[in-house]
Amino acid sequence: MIKLLVLDVDGCMTDGAIIYTANGDEIKAFNVKDGLAIVTWHKLGRMSAIITGRESKIVERRARELGIKHFYQGVLDKKAVLQKILAEENLTFENVAAIGDDINDYHMLKASKRSFTPADALPMIRESVQTVLSRKGGDACVREMIDILVEEAGLREEFLAQWL
Numbered sequence: 001m002i003k004l005l006v007l008d009v010d011g012c013m014t015d016g017a018i019i020y021t022a023n024g025d026e027i028k029a030f031n032v033k034d035g036l037a038i039v040t041w042h043k044l045g046r047m048s049a050i051i052t053g054r055e056s057k058i059v060e061r062r063a064r065e066l067g068i069k070h071f072y073q074g075v076l077d078k079k080a081v082l083q084k085i086l087a088e089e090n091l092t093f094e095n096v097a098a099i100g101d102d103i104n105d106y107h108m109l110k111a112s113k114r115s116f117t118p119a120d121a122l123p124m125i126r127e128s129v130q131t132v133l134s135r136k137g138g139d140a141c142v143r144e145m146i147d148i149l150v151e152e153a154g155l156r157e158e159f160l161a162q163w164l
Contacts, residue, residue: 002114002149003095005041005048006082007068007142009059011101012118013050015138028058034142038066041146043162044155049085051078053104078108099145101125101137116145 019027049070063071097114101121109115115129118137135141
């Protein structure tokens with residue numbers, strides 16, 4: 001059973017664009033549909049983690065807003081960090097669904113029970129995952145992934161009941 005979602009940020013939760021203002025402030029856009037699905041996933045008693053290669057105060061804020069328990073930035077070896085989380089939570093890779101879009105996600109994706117990538121991911125990653133989503137990074141692809149996982153687990157009614 002999938003109990004933990006592992007999310008890459010740039011290219012998955014966002015479209016991968018990094019915009020700087022004249023003052024040097026960083027801007028990122030997150031899709032609200034992804035956020036609602038993540039929060040609902042938590043309401044179902046499941047967990048999520050962000051493991052990202054970059055560091056950003058904006059991503060830290062978004063993780064806090066969504067109630068993401070495990071948050072790691074500036075990570076070079078995402079699989080190693082995921083192993084640490086699994087040990088803390090007494091889980092295995094069989095309990096993990098992960099999404100990533102580039103070569104730094106490869107080992108984490110290959111180790112996970114369920115692996116997903118946005119439609120616009122690097123070709124090497126699209127060829128190595130179980131599910132290539134129809135949506136691009138930043139365009140509610142995380143929502144699409146969660147919807148698939150909810151259907152596979154037979155949790156659609158419980159998922160909807162959190163809001164209806």
